Amino acid sequence: MKENYDVIIVGARCAGSPTAMLLSRKGYRVLLLDRATFPSDTISTHVVQPRGVSALSRWGLLDRLIATGCPAIHTYSYDFGPFEISGSPGTDDSPVAYCPRRTVLDHLLVAGARESGVEIREGFHVDEVLTDQGRVTGIRGRTKDREPVTELARIVVGADGRNSLIAGVVKPEQYNEKPPLLAAYYSYWSGIPMNGRFETYIRPHRGFAAVQTHDDLTLVITGWPYSEFEENKKDVEGNYLKVLDLAPNFAARVRSGKRVAPISGAALPNFFRKPYGPGWALVGDAGYNKDPITAQGIADAFLDSERCTAAIDQALSGTQPFDTSMSQYQKSRDAHAFPMYEFTCQLASLEPPPQKVQQLFAAIPGNVKAMNRFAQMNAGTISPAEFMSPESIGEIIAAATKM
Numbered sequence: 179m180k181e182n183y184d185v186i187i188v189g190a191r192c193a194g195s196p197t198a199m200l201l202s203r204k205g206y207r208v209l210l211l212d213r214a215t216f217p218s219d220t221i222s223t224h225v226v227q228p229r230g231v232s233a234l235s236r237w238g239l240l241d242r243l244i245a246t247g248c249p250a251i252h253t254y255s256y257d258f259g260p261f262e263i264s265g266s267p268g269t270d271d272s273p274v275a276y277c278p279r280r281t282v283l284d285h286l287l288v289a290g291a292r293e294s295g296v297e298i299r300e301g302f303h304v305d306e307v308l309t310d311q312g313r314v315t316g317i318r319g320r321t322k323d324r325e326p327v328t329e330l331a332r333i334v335v336g337a338d339g340r341n342s343l344i345a346g347v348v349k350p351e352q353y354n355e356k357p358p359l360l361a362a363y364y365s366y367w368s369g370i371p372m373n374g375r376f377e378t379y380i381r382p383h384r385g386f387a388a389v390q391t392h393d394d395l396t397l398v399i400t401g402w403p404y405s406e407f408e409e410n411k412k413d414v415e416g417n418y419l420k421v422l423d424l425a426p427n428f429a430a431r432v433r434s435g436k437r438v439a440p441i442s443g444a445a446l447p448n449f450f451r452k453p454y455g456p457g458w459a460l461v462g463d464a465g466y467n468k469d470p471i472t473a474q475g476i477a478d479a480f481l482d483s484e485r486c487t488a489a490i491d492q493a494l495s496g497t498q499p500f501d502t503s504m505s506q507y508q509k510s511r512d513a514h515a516f517p518m519y520e521f522t523c524q525l526a527s528l529e530p531p532p533q534k535v536q537q538l539f540a541a542i543p544g545n546v547k548a549m550n551r552f553a554q555m556n557a558g559t560i561s562p563a564e565f566m567s568p569e570s571i572g573e574i575i576a577a578a579t580k581m
């Protein structure tokens with residue numbers, strides 16, 4: 179059989195739809211498959227960091243998101259108990275974040291792919307990955323009506339999330355692995371205005387946050403160490419509310435609102451996977467997964483899709499051998515992701531930072547530049563390595579001494 183497509187992509191959310199859209203815009207024949215039918219929700223909170231917003235803008239999709247009535251988030255605040263740091267998370271070009279419902283965001287991404295010429299099949303289960311002499315050649319699956327279908331392509335991309343079927347078949351090298359560190363739970367509340375603020379509270383062995391989304395609803399998220407997962411599972415609602423009580427004013431605001439959805443939760447493993455091999459590639463969570471505490475997954479999936487598209491384009495157009503372009507994709511992904519990955523895993527442990535770091539953070543309040551940079555580090559706008567560089571620390575300490 180001859181392949182009908184240049185690329186088949188399995189998974190049509192934050193990684194799959196943009197990859198399909200960008201490849202189709204470059205003129206490739208792309209088939210995008212997802213077992214979900216859109217609009218579709220998924221277990222995930224959904225802060226899109228400013229660098230993710232910037233990608234939406236590059237793709238011509240930001241105005242559409244804004245038109246859905248999603249409020250902009252211009253300030254990130256971190257309440258450590260004795261002090262608070264509050265700053266702007268973005269850059270001059272992309273100053274704000276958004277927290278769109280996944281029913282809205284993912285649908286918008288799928289529509290963007292469809293309009294760019296991608297053939298999309300929703301409600302399609304991919305059951306098998308086809309190989310020929312060690313090379314991935316296509317997929318076999320079922321349509322909505324359970325019709326069996328086989329499709330072949332030059333490259334099959336797994337954008338199928340952290341439990342990726344494609345990764346399960348090709349078994350890529352997995353590295354920098356860490357077990358689940360945090361159990362995160364969230365729900366939606368009405369009657370808690372946030373006025374463009376993403377508020378985070380840090381307490382011993384606990385973290386919690388609130389941020390506004392569509393329909394005047396506020397997402398309230400709590401987290402405790404994974405070591406307490408089994409015990410706290412016995413009373414998720416009681417434990418969720420008990421965490422909020424660690425910041426009494428915040429708890430009173432939440433309790434004055436009304437919870438309008440069940441509490442959902444997850445605990446995620448942390449890993450990188452080699453994202454390519456003969457006839458296949460991985461993008462988004464399928465290739466690199468981490469705890470959601472720093473809310474990087476969506477922006478990472480967006481940027482990954484741009485890098486992966488560029489690499490696939492080079493390979494399919496014959497500009498570079500597949501292994502060369504894809505190894506550049508892997509290197510660039512890892513170089514960008516690794517400092518934030520380490521920072522994320524450190525935060526997700528919910529262990530207090532070393533004394534010296536605590537002293538540094540305590541020197542930040544009141545210093546507008548440092549507060550903005552702190553918010554930017556947590557947003558992934560600047561690297562933790564940059565924020566924690568000797569010059570940056572020296573500047574913060576010198577300014578605090580003068581104050």
Ligand SMILES: Cc1cc2nc3c(=O)[nH]c(=O)nc-3n(C[C@H](O)[C@H](O)[C@H](O)COP(=O)(O)OP(=O)(O)OC[C@H]3O[C@@H](n4cnc5c(N)ncnc54)[C@H](O)[C@@H]3O)c2cc1C
Nearest residue numbers: 189192193213222223224225304338339462463470475476
């Ligand atoms: C509790 C929680 C909170 C989070 N909070 C945030 C946050 O605030 N901000 C942020 O940026 N990130 C957050 N994340 C991470 C974010 O959800 C992910 O990084 C993001 O969804 C990754 O997108 P993806 O497209 O790679 O994978 P997914 O969103 O997992 O999409 C994979 C798609 O593949 C499809 N699929 C899988 N297998 C098959 C198959 N065999 N056949 C057909 N289709 C298939 C699925 O139906 C799905 O639609 C959070 C995650 C969790 C769990």
